[in-house]
Amino acid sequence: MGDKKGLLLDTTLCIGCGACYEACKERNQLPRTATHFLEDRLSDQTYTVVKRRGGRFVRQLCMHCEVPTCVSVCPVGALEKTAMGPVIYHEARCIGCRYCMLACPFGIPKYEWRKILPRVRKCDLCADRLAAGRPTACAEVCPTGATRFGDRQALIEEARARIRAHPQKYVPRIYGLEEVGGTSVLLLSDVPFERLGYRTDLLSEPLPLLTWQVLQKIPNFVVVGSVLLGGIWWITNRRREVQLRERQQRELREPSAPESADSWHEEP
Amino acid sequence: MTRWSFRRPSFWQLVFAVILGAGLYSTVVRFTGGLGASTALSDAFPWGLWVGFDVLCGVALAAGGFTLSAVVYIFNIERFRPIIRPTILTAFLGYVLVIVALLFDLGRPYRIWHPLVMWNPHSVMFEVAWCVMLYTTVLALEFSPMVFERLRLERPLRILHALTVPLVILGVILSTLHQSSLGSLYLIVPEKLHPLWYSPLLPIFFFISAIALGCAMTIFESFLSYRAFRKRLEIDLLSDLGKVIVVTLAVYLVLKVQDLAGRGVLSRVLEPTYEGRMFLAEMLLGVIGPILLLSLRRIRTDHFGLFVSAVLVVLGFIMNRLNVSITGMEASSGVSYFPSWTELSVTLMIVALGFALFGAAAKYLPVFPETERLLASSLVEPPAVAVLRRPWIGTTPLVLILGGLFFIGAMGSAYSGLQHRERTLAAVSTREESEPQIAEGLKHLEVPPDVTFPQGEASPGPVIFRHASHLNWERPDCTICHHEPFRLLKASGSAASSPARDLHDERHCGRCHDGRTSFSVKEDCTACHRP
Ligand code: SF4
Ligand code: SF4
Ligand code: SF4
Numbered sequence: 001m002g003d004k005k006g007l008l009l010d011t012t013l014c015i016g017c018g019a020c021y022e023a024c025k026e027r028n029q030l031p032r033t034a035t036h037f038l039e040d041r042l043s044d045q046t047y048t049v050v051k052r053r054g055g056r057f058v059r060q061l062c063m064h065c066e067v068p069t070c071v072s073v074c075p076v077g078a079l080e081k082t083a084m085g086p087v088i089y090h091e092a093r094c095i096g097c098r099y100c101m102l103a104c105p106f107g108i109p110k111y112e113w114r115k116i117l118p119r120v121r122k123c124d125l126c127a128d129r130l131a132a133g134r135p136t137a138c139a140e141v142c143p144t145g146a147t148r149f150g151d152r153q154a155l156i157e158e159a160r161a162r163i164r165a166h167p168q169k170y171v172p173r174i175y176g177l178e179e180v181g182g183t184s185v186l187l188l189s190d191v192p193f194e195r196l197g198y199r200t201d202l203l204s205e206p207l208p209l210l211t212w213q214v215l216q217k218i219p220n221f222v223v224v225g226s227v228l229l230g231g232i233w234w235i236t237n238r239r240r241e242v243q244l245r246e247r248q249q250r251e252l253r254e255p256s257a258p259e260s261a262d263s264w265h266e267e268p
Numbered sequence: 269m270t271r272w273s274f275r276r277p278s279f280w281q282l283v284f285a286v287i288l289g290a291g292l293y294s295t296v297v298r299f300t301g302g303l304g305a306s307t308a309l310s311d312a313f314p315w316g317l318w319v320g321f322d323v324l325c326g327v328a329l330a331a332g333g334f335t336l337s338a339v340v341y342i343f344n345i346e347r348f349r350p351i352i353r354p355t356i357l358t359a360f361l362g363y364v365l366v367i368v369a370l371l372f373d374l375g376r377p378y379r380i381w382h383p384l385v386m387w388n389p390h391s392v393m394f395e396v397a398w399c400v401m402l403y404t405t406v407l408a409l410e411f412s413p414m415v416f417e418r419l420r421l422e423r424p425l426r427i428l429h430a431l432t433v434p435l436v437i438l439g440v441i442l443s444t445l446h447q448s449s450l451g452s453l454y455l456i457v458p459e460k461l462h463p464l465w466y467s468p469l470l471p472i473f474f475f476i477s478a479i480a481l482g483c484a485m486t487i488f489e490s491f492l493s494y495r496a497f498r499k500r501l502e503i504d505l506l507s508d509l510g511k512v513i514v515v516t517l518a519v520y521l522v523l524k525v526q527d528l529a530g531r532g533v534l535s536r537v538l539e540p541t542y543e544g545r546m547f548l549a550e551m552l553l554g555v556i557g558p559i560l561l562l563s564l565r566r567i568r569t570d571h572f573g574l575f576v577s578a579v580l581v582v583l584g585f586i587m588n589r590l591n592v593s594i595t596g597m598e599a600s601s602g603v604s605y606f607p608s609w610t611e612l613s614v615t616l617m618i619v620a621l622g623f624a625l626f627g628a629a630a631k632y633l634p635v636f637p638e639t640e641r642l643l644a645s646s647l648v649e650p651p652a653v654a655v656l657r658r659p660w661i662g663t664t665p666l667v668l669i670l671g672g673l674f675f676i677g678a679m680g681s682a683y684s685g686l687q688h689r690e691r692t693l694a695a696v697s698t699r700e701e702s703e704p705q706i707a708e709g710l711k712h713l714e715v716p717p718d719v720t721f722p723q724g725e726a727s728p729g730p731v732i733f734r735h736a737s738h739l740n741w742e743r744p745d746c747t748i749c750h751h752e753p754f755r756l757l758k759a760s761g762s763a764a765s766s767p768a769r770d771l772h773d774e775r776h777c778g779r780c781h782d783g784r785t786s787f788s789v790k791e792d793c794t795a796c797h798r799p
Contacts, residue, residue: 015709018747025751037747043311052704073456075393076379076386095382096375098314099393102597103456110311111375113304118375143716143746144709202459210455211392214448214471218395222441229342229437236344 005085005130006152006184007139008159009059011196012169014146016050016057020138024048024061027126027137044112047123048138054195059138059147062087062108062123063176064184067206070100070109078120085152085184086125094120105180105202125184152184159188181206284620291617294610298372306610310603317607320593322369322615324450325586327400328474329362332482333407334443335512341436351501351509353414353635354493355486359443360407361625365618366400372614392452399446406439414633447478454592462596463533464547469523470592476523477554477585480516483509484558484581491575493630500636503571510568513581517559524551542692545685546587546595549678554584557674561667570663576671584678595685604693706743715739721771729799731771749779 018037024047025032034040040049048061068087071079078093079100096118101109112118126136134140139149148155156174163170175187179202187198194200298306309316332355339345340352371377383397409428416425428435451474454461467473487506494500528534536544537551558581567573598604607615629635661669715735723730738749752775772778772789777796781789789796 013709013712015706015713015744016704017744019750022747022750032751037751052702055702055705057704057706069456072388072390073393075388075391075397076382077388078386093379093382093386094376095379096377097373097393098375099391099453101311101314102460105459107312111303111314113309113311114302115304116300116302118302143714143744144712146709146712199459207456207458208390210458210468211452212390214452214455215390215392215395218445221445225441225444226437229338229440230433233342233344233433233437236342240344240346 003084004152004184005125006064006150006155006186007125007136008148008150008155009185009187010146010148010159010162011056011058011187011189011191012146013144014050014057014059015144016052017143018050019141019143020059020147021046021048021050023137023141024123027129042108042110044110044119044121047121051197053197054191056189056191056196058187058189058196058198060197061138061185062125063106063179064123064125065180065206066182066184067180067208069103069105069180069207072206072208072211073099073103075099082127084127084130086127086130088124088127089120089122091119096120103207105199105207152186155186159186162188175200178204180204284624287613287616287620290613291620294613294617295372297610298614303375306608308605308608308611310605312601312603313597313605315593315597316605317590317594317611317615318369318373320590321586322618323366323373324589324593326362326366326369326618327446327450328478328481328585328589329485330359330403330407330443330482331447331478332486333359333410334440335479335482336486337410337436338440341433342440348505348508350636351486351505354489354501354630355482356407356410357414357626357629357633357635358485358489359482360404360411361622361629363400363404363407364625365622367404368621369615369618370400392449392456395445395449396453399442399449403439403442403446406435406442409435410439414629414635418633444475448472448475450474457597460597460600461592462543462599463531464528464536464543465592465596467527467531469527473520473524473527476516476520477588480513480520480558480581481585483513483516484578484585487574487578488582489626490636491571491578493627493636494571496627497630497636500571503569503574506571506574507568510562510574510577513577514559514562517555517581521551521555521559524555540684540688542685542688543595543599545681545688546591549682549685550584550587550591552584552674552681553587553678554581557671557678558584560674561670564666566663567667567670570667572664573667576667580671580674583675587678587682598689599692602693604689710741710744713744727797728793729797731796732798 016038021037021040024030028047030045030047033043033045037050038052040046042049042060048059050057050059064085064087065081068079068081071077071081071087074094075097076093076095078090078095079087080090081087096111098111098120100120101107101111109120109122111120126134129136135149136147139147142148148158150158156177159174163172163174169190171189171192173193175189175193175198176183176185181204187193187196189196192200294306303309307316307318336348336351336355340348367380370380374380383394384401388394409431413425413428416428448471451470451472454466454470455468458466486501487509490501490506525534528537537547538544558577561567561573561577561580564573567577594605718735719733721731721733770776774782778789780786783791787795
């Protein structure tokens with residue numbers, strides 16, 4: 001657990017300077033997509049934005065869920081949750097079904113709609129920098145500590161401590177502690193989270209459980225189903241054979257018109 | 269052939285050619301311009317018509333095939349044997365067309381085989397992919413006897429014959445999995461799909477409605493192929509299918525009501541909202557209407573009555589799948605989606621190809637049982653009960669009136685739903701954007717240390733740049749300088765990448781020190797250069 005990294009975003013500390021936005025663009029070598037960063041939105045060329053919401057500045061980026069919906073829905077395993085926390089994308093596997101985009105509860109993955117060979121794009125929590133023991137680019141440049149990088153567990157303690165120190169200021173809740181099973185990106189705020197554009201009606205269980213409940217029954221279904229159908233066939237077929245034999249015997253006694261011509265698998 | 273029946277195909281051929289032409293053009297647009305240029309899809313709405321109609325509805329075409337082959341081969345109910353072939357053919361075509369549609373929809377169609385070797389059993393889409401591959405194979409094998417028979421190839425026929433029962437069992441299992449898994453796809457979006465459609469029972473609803481659709485398609489095709497080739501199925505078989513539809517839809521209706529009530533959203537069905545009205549339309553058209561029509565013996569034993577009921581089932585079914593995939597997802601996505609003409613024309617082309625292939629197969633392959641015999645039997649009037657009492661109204665007008673009522677009712681409901689659409693969508697997308705307070709953060713603000721620029725050759729003195737004096741302390745915004753002019757926000761955090769060229773120019777200090785925003789670089793040198 002100690003190895004799991006994360007970010008703590010404290011909206012009360014954010015001054016909306018846009019340094020994180022620029023640092024992200026720089027690190028990922030993304031082109032400019034807006035005249036002013038506050039007017040930009042997430043896209044295939046923008047992995048994080050700072051928004052003006054509810055009288056605060058608030059960042060938006062991939063939450064790097066603990067049990068990521070996007071990873072579970074990808075049919076070819078093109079998305080992966082790494083041990084250190086980042087959810088990363090293996091471009092060479094992706095078939096472009098866009099199920100990850102449909103399924104992500106935070107609406108994060110974006111698609112290169114304009115390209116002939118499009119990729120899914122999103123924040124990867126600077127996985128390469130993390131592996132090298134460095135913080136994310138956005139956390140490194142934040143001048144106020146509104147974006148803090150660290151061990152997820154330590155950040156949770158820190159967030160708890162901040163709430164304890166200023167109980168009248170903060171909304172008594174760490175966003176991302178339980179949402180869809182927890183996320184690597186955690187938020188603190190002094191205004192209700194829904195006013196910041198963060199959904200508070202998400203389930204607290206990981207969403208992949210919803211489909212896994214059904215999927216895990218498949219092997220059983222196949223085995224039981226085949227045996228059952230085979231059994232039914234065995235019984236009904238036996239009955240039919242008996243009937244056929246009886247009919248043949250009857251026909252031997254009194255020959256009648258031939259049977260229907262349309263059946264294509266008539267027993268010989 | 270009469271003149272009329274001679275001219276009709278040429279009209280349809282014309283329509284077909286137009287559809288094909290438009291579709292091919294769109295195909296070129298799709299594969300040269302990408303998905304963005306050819307579809308109305310967006311980041312907020314990644315699945316549209318190609319998934320909602322082509323895939324979700326195309327797969328369901330196969331439901332008739334597996335239901336009836338189970339009935340005939342597993343349960344050995346021989347009466348239905350003549351229906352098997354058209355349903356298998358429909359199923360096979362359905363799957364082939366689904367694969368074609370997928371090639372359009374996938375961002376990287378040439379990687380369609382990836383799920384074969386790259387596994388993720390936690391993904392419903394993975395299950396879907398395997399079902400498509402395996403069941404298409406099974407269907408091809410089940411379909412092939414028609415071809416072999418036609419070619420009089422005895423050996424493969426015998427082999428396939430021996431394999432029939434295992435194949436059918438495999439097919440039933442796969443198909444059950446597949447129909448339901450399309451519903452399971454949406455289990456993962458509880459907070460996105462509107463509660464009228466999101467339900468833990470989605471897989472079951474998809475499965476049941478697919479069976480009803482499969483039976484309805486069989487009736488529908490029998491009617492069409494009679495008009496085209498004078499080949500069709502016996503009325504008593506079709507009317508039994510009608511019964512199956514009634515029972516299936518009734519089960520569906522009961523489950524649906526229970527489910528809605530159980531989740532406490534039953535009242536929302538009647539609310540005058542976009543979703544409520546569309547839901548009502550779908551239920552009237554595809555469930556309640558057909559149940560009522562087909563419960564009437566007169567309608568169920570009449571070719572035209574069966575046909576109209578089947579059309580209602582098919583339309584209602586399509587509406588259901590579109591509602592799940594589009595209507596129900598629109599509000600949460602915050603955008604409105606309407607397919608582009610490219611999406612529409614490709615879809616039309618795929619449907620037209622389906623009809624054409626079915627027609628060709630019905631014409632050249634032994635799909636429908638021997639014609640003469642069936643014609644003879646269809647000349648026999650439906651059971652006497654209908655004729656005994658003189659009906660107060662002819663069957664055809666009755667069908668038209670009832671069917672028309674439900675159709676108009678549903679369309680009216682859908683129309684009123686569309687009236688609410690704008691409002692529903694607008695309500696979601698209005699997001700508060702008040703002026704932000706710059707809270708606590710300023711107290712914590714740490715500006716980077718001063719930067720001393722080394723003295724140049726002709727320079728009157730070195731320049732010390734102070735962040736603190738270049739910041740608007742009321743509203744700090746680093747990106748005024750740090751996006752283009754000074755790309756200082758290096759990942760390393762060092763100032764190493766500072767511009768080596770003339771700092772006076774309009775890309776650097778000169779950008780603001782231009783005499784308007786601030787004093788000009790051309791004025792007093794010692795304002796910056798301290799000797
Ligand atoms: S926020 Fe979305 S994209 Fe990011 S890890 Fe979670 S599910 Fe995946
Ligand atoms: S679009 Fe790519 S990454 Fe996303 S679910 Fe499909 S295959 Fe996986
Ligand atoms: S760098 Fe820090 S203070 Fe500036 S916008 Fe980003 S989070 Fe807010």
